[in-house]
Amino acid sequence: xxxxxxxxxxxxxxxxxxxxxxxxxxxxxxxxxxxxxxxxxxxxxxxxxxxxxxxxxxxxxxxxxxxxxxxxxxxxxxxxxxxxxxxxxxxxxxxxxxxxxxxxxxxxxxxxxxxxxxxxxxxxxxxxxxxxxxxxxxxxxxxxxxxxxxxxxxxxxxxxxxxxxxxxxxxxxxxxxxxxxxxxxxxxxxxxxxxxxxxxxxxxxxxxxxxxxxxxxxxxxxxxxxxxxxxxxxxxxxxxxxxxxxxxxxxxxxxxxxxxxxxxxxxxxxxxxxxxxxxxxxxxxxxxxxxxxxxxxxxxxxxxxxxxxxxxxxxxxxxxxxxxxxxxxxxxxxxxxxxxxxxxxxxxxxxxxxxxxxxxxxxxxxxxxxxxxxxxxxxxxxxxxxxxxxxxxxxxxxxxxxxxxxxxxxxxxxxxxxxxxxxxxxxxxxxxxxxxxxxxxxxxxxxxxxxxxxxxxxxxxxxxxxxxxxxxxxxxxxxxxxxxxxxxxxxxxxxxxxxxxxxxxxxxxxxxxxxxxxxxxxxxxxxxxxxxxxxxxxxxxxxxxxxxxxxxxxxxxxxxxxxxxxxxxxxxxxxx
Amino acid sequence: xxxxxxxxxxxxxxxxxxxxxxxxxxxxxxxxxxxxxxxxxxxxxxxxxxxxxxxxxxxxxxxxxxxxxxxxxxxxxxxxxxxxxxxxxxx
Numbered sequence: 023x024x025x026x027x028x029x030x031x032x033x034x035x036x037x038x039x040x041x042x043x044x045x046x047x048x049x050x051x052x053x054x055x056x057x058x059x060x061x062x063x064x065x066x067x068x069x070x071x072x073x074x075x076x077x078x079x080x081x082x083x084x085x086x087x088x089x090x091x092x093x094x095x096x097x098x099x100x101x102x103x104x105x106x107x108x109x110x111x112x113x114x115x116x117x118x119x120x121x122x123x124x125x126x127x128x129x130x131x132x133x134x135x136x137x138x139x140x141x142x143x144x145x146x147x148x149x150x151x152x153x154x155x156x157x158x159x160x161x162x163x164x165x166x167x168x169x170x171x172x173x174x175x176x177x178x179x180x181x182x183x184x185x186x187x188x189x190x191x192x193x194x195x196x197x198x199x200x201x202x203x204x205x206x207x208x209x210x211x212x213x214x215x216x217x218x219x220x221x222x223x224x225x226x227x228x229x230x231x232x233x234x235x236x237x238x239x240x241x242x243x244x245x246x247x248x249x250x251x252x253x254x255x256x257x258x259x260x261x262x263x264x265x266x267x268x269x270x271x272x273x274x275x276x277x278x279x280x281x282x283x284x285x286x287x288x289x290x291x292x293x294x295x296x297x298x299x300x301x302x303x304x305x306x307x308x309x310x311x312x313x314x315x316x317x318x319x320x321x322x323x324x325x326x327x328x329x330x331x332x333x334x335x336x337x338x339x340x341x342x343x344x345x346x347x348x349x350x351x352x353x354x355x356x357x358x359x360x361x362x363x364x365x366x367x368x369x370x371x372x373x374x375x376x377x378x379x380x381x382x383x384x385x386x387x388x389x390x391x392x393x394x395x396x397x398x399x400x401x402x403x404x405x406x407x408x409x410x411x412x413x414x415x416x417x418x419x420x421x422x423x424x425x426x427x428x429x430x431x432x433x434x435x436x437x438x439x440x441x442x443x444x445x446x447x448x449x450x451x452x453x454x455x456x457x458x459x460x461x462x463x464x465x466x467x468x469x470x471x472x473x474x475x476x477x478x479x480x481x482x483x484x485x486x487x488x489x490x491x492x493x494x495x496x497x498x499x500x501x502x503x504x505x506x507x508x509x510x511x512x513x514x515x516x517x518x519x520x521x522x523x524x525x526x527x528x529x530x531x532x533x534x535x536x537x538x539x540x541x542x543x544x545x546x547x548x549x550x551x552x553x554x555x556x557x558x559x560x561x562x563x564x565x566x567x568x569x570x571x572x573x574x575x576x577x578x579x580x581x582x583x584x585x586x587x588x589x590x591x592x593x594x595x596x597x598x
Numbered sequence: 599x600x601x602x603x604x605x606x607x608x609x610x611x612x613x614x615x616x617x618x619x620x621x622x623x624x625x626x627x628x629x630x631x632x633x634x635x636x637x638x639x640x641x642x643x644x645x646x647x648x649x650x651x652x653x654x655x656x657x658x659x660x661x662x663x664x665x666x667x668x669x670x671x672x673x674x675x676x677x678x679x680x681x682x683x684x685x686x687x688x689x
Contacts, residue, residue: 256658256685265618267688272617276681278664294631298688299617324688342688467689474687475659479668513687580664 023124023233028140028149030218031071031130035138035149042124047533049081051107051503052549053125054096058105059552064560068100068210069187069217071131077118077178077193077223078126080506084119084233086241087528088249090506091115091317093178093195098560099209101189101376101418102435102460105556107503108211109464111316111325112195112204113176115506120230132219137185141171143226155221157182159369159406160194160202163222171224173200179222181371184212186408188416189436190376191216194368197316197325203338204316207373208462209437210418235532244527249321251521255514257476262324262510263313267342268298270441270469271350277473277482278580279446282350283392284382285432285439288446288578292355296345301357302326309333322510328361337365340374343463346441347378352385353393360395363402370406372416377402379419379438387426430572435460435562444569444585445578447472447482451585452492456567456595458553464509466495470516477516485586493595497546504549505529547598554596564593610676611637614651618684623652644670647680657682 025045029036044060045053054076066072075097082090093115099106118126121142132138137156141148155163160181167177176196183191191212194202206212235241252258261269271293274280278288294300302312308329315323316338326339340348340361348354348363367374381398384390390397404412414425419438423431432439437460444451449468457465468491472482480487502509507525515522526537537545557566573585614634616622626634634651642650644660644667660667661681662674674680 257687261618261684261686262688265686269618269686270688273659273661273681273683273686276615276617276661276664277666297617299619463689469689470687473659473666474685475666476685476687479666482666509689510687 023122025125025127026123026147027127027129028147029130030128030132030138030220037147037149045124049083049124049504050078050092050094050506051096051109051500052545053078054094054107055105055549055552057125057127058096058098059556062098064098064556066098068098068103068214073098073214073217075128075211075214075218076125078124079115079118081504081529082532083115083506085235085532086232087245088252088319088321089508089511091319092506092508093118093206094503095193095206095211097211097214099211100187100213101210102437104435104460104560104562105458105553106209106211107459108193108206108208109503110193110195110204110206111508112197113317114178114195114225116317116319117176117225117227119233120227121225126223128215128218128220131217136219137221138219139221140223141226142223143228144230152221157185160371161369164196164200164202167222167224168200171226174226174228175200176225177202177222178225180212180215181369182406182408183371183416184216185221186413186416187213187216188372188405188413189213189421190372190380190416190418192371192373194371197338198318201338203368205368205373207375209459212371236534237531240531241528244524244531248521248524248528251518251524252321252511252514255518255521257513258322258510262322265298265302266312266324266326266339268301268340268345270342271297271345272299273473274442277446279443279473279482280346280350281439281441281443283353284351284386284430285443288443288580290350293350295355296349296357296360298342301328301339304357305329305339312339314339320508322508324510331358336361337368340364343441344374344378347375348381348398351378351382352398354395354398355393356395359399363399366399366402366406370402372405375440376418376438377405377415379432380415380422383419383423383428383431384415384426386430387428389426432570433461434569435566437461442469443578444573445583446581448485448585448587449480449482449488449491451569451573452488452587452592452595453496455569455592456492457496458550458557464499466492466499467509467512468492468495470513476513483581483583485591488587489591489595493598496550497543500546500549501542504545550596567592609637609639610641610674611635612674612676612678612680615679615681617681618686619655620657620682620684621654623654641673643673644680647674648682655684658685659683
């Protein structure tokens with residue numbers, strides 16, 4: 023495996039393949055965070071030539087391992103000012119691995135405002151100016167790429183939001199149907215790609231083969247056990263395939279942790295109308311599909327395909343976080359309009375969580391009424407067009423809150439909180455506060471133990487035990503994100519020691535390692551240390567590891583609780 | 599002389615919400631949200647209530663008035679809301 027460096031500062035961008043060298047043994051989030059931490063000036067402007075955008079497959083990317091197709095996108099974040107790894111499904115991770123590329127590093131910055139496309143296949147790399155691609159929405163762009171390069175490609179692209187360098191801009195990855203539906207959404211990674219002048223990277227793995235393990239038989243055996251473990255577990259084998267991630271709407275609402283009206287209440291009266299159960303039923307009725315993988319090799323298949331009322335494709339199955347952000351958080355209970363907003367976010371290339379949180383802040387400011395889905399749709403169009411208002415919204419909740427003088431702005435390190443209220447689920451509040459990524463639910467998904475009773479149970483309403491819980495999950499997640507595995511395997515790993523062992527056996531057979539659980543912990547800590555260290559050098563202090571103060575002062579219904587984990591306890595998270 | 603049993607213990611009404619494909623094989627009255635309205639003449643534990651409902655699959659997560667239960671042997675009270683879920687996850 024090689025690192026592919028493309029320096030965009032040159033008139034004819036310089037392309038260089040390098041051995042992994044000091045990055046040997048690192049994949050996914052580990053390699054993106056290591057490169058950013060070691061090579062990027064933490065004080066640089068995120069949109070400057072000094073920042074780098076790293077796109078990496080995981081340790082098992084491009085192999086025959088099930089679930090191993092995730093892609094990590096890393097940089098210094100224009101949204102948080104700290105390090106960022108945004109993780110996505112889609113086809114690119116597997117294709118990168120098959121092309122023998124551990125990471126693409128986009129460096130420098132073009133002098134002019136030309137737009138570039140990059141084509142990579144087994145024979146090499148072609149970087150070309152193509153100004154006809156300027157400001158194309160993601161779906162139109164991919165149609166154009168299909169005409170030019172055929173249908174056996176995977177694309178990594180930005181929409182207009184990335185070109186306009188908005189802090190809410192995402193990087194889109196195409197799915198199995200070659201649609202730009204999977205996104206490295208968080209932290210404005212799309213703006214950094216835009217600052218490099220790169221509109222799209224087209225990957226073509228024609229005439230390549232899967233990466234081969236060192237011990238073929240042991241790898242095959244471990245993969246078989248791993249898949250059997252995922253199929254046996256009720257969550258990964260039944261719950262997620264049947265209803266997708268949006269099955270969470272009802273339970274998070276029932277336990278009073280569903281942030282509603284910009285985190286003012288813990289329950290939404292319209293929750294059932296936008297739940298995963300309703301979504302799955304509509305998909306069946308309209309000829310969509312409620313059980314669909316986001317990349318080849320996925321055996322959980324938690325995604326789906328959403329059709330409109332006339333039975334035409336509208337978007338992929340909107341995820342729980344998206345439905346909450348653009349739905350309940352804004353008082354919107356119309357699932358078709360939420361699906362339309364999901365499509366617009368994908369097409370313009372913006373993070374659905376950040377946009378939902380931002381629209382709710384705009385509603386709080388009185389720009390539009392609570393529950394007015396049509397006005398929210400118009401606001402997303404403004405983002406896509408880049409009007410002055412659209413540029414404010416496209417820069418996220420913190421920016422919009424400042425622009426309109428709003429006090430209740432639910433962000434940590436400038437990044438919007440996702441779909442679980444930290445007053446009703448205290449463990450996730452610890453993760454939001456302390457993750458080097460800013461408020462990020464995936465960084466240490468306490469919901470698994472605080473609500474879903476996977477891997478045990480820690481009372482969500484009490485502060486006790488939450489720091490230990492979040493720490494352990496953040497360490498484990500940093501490792502899983504480095505393997506290229508989908509994080510949803512964790513539900514089976516937490517409950518089934520043999521499935522956890524199968525994952526280790528797979529890695530050991532692939533690389534000839536002897537990794538144990540103890541090594542997993544050390545690996546995860548190493549990744550977090552890269553990230554934490556970068557943030558400290560970028561000027562972050564313990565005071566940045568806090569929730570906004572309203573979470574400590576305003577009780578949320580129905581439990582009438584505030585966030586109770588003390589600051590000094592939060593400061594112990596990285597004290598291992 | 600034996601004390602009279604209070605009326606509210608003799609008869610109680612609870613709302614049962616079923617999610618994630620859980621269904622009851624019995625025909626209970628329902629509210630506007632299509633939740634089951636379950637009346638019982640004797641105090642039931644959550645275990646007994648679940649048994650009484652004749653469900654198509656065993657609930658994994660039980661929420662009583664917004665609180666996740668770890669002990670299903672507690673008794674339900676008149677006016678309680680009980681939400682039942684199979685094993686689920688997302689994020």
